[in-house]
Amino acid sequence: MSVPYFKLSQDEVNQKIDKLVQYLVDCKMDDVCVINPKELIFDKKVRMKCRYACRVYNTNLRCPPNAPSVEECKEYVHSFEKGIIYRKTAPADHFAGEDAKKDYKWTKVSKFIQDTSAELESMAFYEGFYLAMAFGAGRCRQCVDIGGKCQGLADGVCRHQLESRPSLEGIGVDLIRSISNLNWNFSIIGKRSEIADIEIAGYIGFIALY
Numbered sequence: 001m002s003v004p005y006f007k008l009s010q011d012e013v014n015q016k017i018d019k020l021v022q023y024l025v026d027c028k029m030d031d032v033c034v035i036n037p038k039e040l041i042f043d044k045k046v047r048m049k050c051r052y053a054c055r056v057y058n059t060n061l062r063c064p065p066n067a068p069s070v071e072e073c074k075e076y077v078h079s080f081e082k083g084i085i086y087r088k089t090a091p092a093d094h095f096a097g098e099d100a101k102k103d104y105k106w107t108k109v110s111k112f113i114q115d116t117s118a119e120l121e122s123m124a125f126y127e128g129f130y131l132a133m134a135f136g137a138g139r140c141r142q143c144v145d146i147g148g149k150c151q152g153l154a155d156g157v158c159r160h161q162l163e164s165r166p167s168l169e170g171i172g173v174d175l176i177r178s179i180s181n182l183n184w185n186f187s188i189i190g191k192r193s194e195i196a197d198i199e200i201a202g203y204i205g206f207i208a209l210y
Contacts, residue, residue: 002117003128004130020123032085050169063139080210089200090202095198110138110141114165134165134205
């Protein structure tokens with residue numbers, strides 16, 4: 001029977017967190033770190049970048065402008081005491097170069113993070129973290145083809161409520177600054193990036209536990 005985390009000893013809570021971390025390791029995540037969610041840096045400039053410089057703005061129910069305000073998201077995430085941030089890396093040619101543009105390889109990494117995050121949230125719930133909430137990576141890809149709009153936009157009802165979660169960027173997190181504080185290496189990647197210039201590429205997910 002699942003026991004709420006607040007009825008457990010700290011050692012028992014830590015053991016359950018270790019179990020979730022091990023799941024992520026078993027899923028071949030390249031970086032996994034237990035953090036205080038307050039370490040995530042929110043910035044309104046991220047939301048403005050979404051609005052004016054992202055091709056998927058307003059193409060699904062999880063991205064802006066369909067996400068809550070940055071202030072609300074910050075207050076919510078920072079109300080948690082413990083969370084896990086994780087990253088799946090991929091070769092640079094998944095994100096840059098002509099083959100990446102043809103095959104959209106980066107979307108498979110994004111979808112992997114989203115699916116793993118959904119399963120992780122479910123696991124956390126049954127481990128007693130009943131208010132746990134996971135965040136995916138990139139635009140939601142649960143029911144849309146590349147470049148398409150989600151099926152729920154027409155009536156505002158998500159078709160994959162249990163699996164679909166917003167990305168950290170979508171709720172206003174400055175990921176570059178946030179992971180810099182974790183001493184994770186990273187590369188800033190855009191559509192004109194060259195493969196040779198990319199040190200490390202990938203997507204990041206996060207779960208707030210309690």
